[in-house]
Amino acid sequence: MTAKEYMKQVQRLLRRIDRKQKEADALRQKLSFPKSPAYSDLPKPVSPESHTVESGVSQILSLEEEVKTAKKELEALKAVFDTAIKAVTDTEHHDILAKRYLEFKDWNQIAEEMGYSKPSCYRLHREALAGMKS
Numbered sequence: 001m002t003a004k005e006y007m008k009q010v011q012r013l014l015r016r017i018d019r020k021q022k023e024a025d026a027l028r029q030k031l032s033f034p035k036s037p038a039y040s041d042l043p044k045p046v047s048p049e050s051h052t053v054e055s056g057v058s059q060i061l062s063l064e065e066e067v068k069t070a071k072k073e074l075e076a077l078k079a080v081f082d083t084a085i086k087a088v089t090d091t092e093h094h095d096i097l098a099k100r101y102l103e104f105k106d107w108n109q110i111a112e113e114m115g116y117s118k119p120s121c122y123r124l125h126r127e128a129l130a131g132m133k134s
Helices: 003-032 052-086 091-101 107-114 118-133
Strands: none
Touching (some): 003 052, 003 091, 052 091, 107 118
16 A cells, blocks of 8 residues: 555545544434424424434434444554554654654644755655655
């Protein structure tokens, strides 16, 4: 797996986790505030889903299980890439790869923390990736 493929998979997993957590939070919010009664002369429509609280709780539990599964998948992916990064012997290369792919920092943060310019970080990154392949 290339570094670019790894980053795409991680970003996809992080988006999925975030989306599922937001869905669960929205359902929790919806279930925590009961509806006020609506008084009307019109007849009530018969709803096939009469147990909305039960179905809502079931959906929340299902979403939380999906989040747990995605987090396990993310941790497994990070562990594989962490093993590959640990094989890099040069400390500068190791640091830049860890900051980029395990801590998910952007280039500006990496450059500031390491005391390099962005182009120097790009160069170190290229060298580190080349060192990982060989």
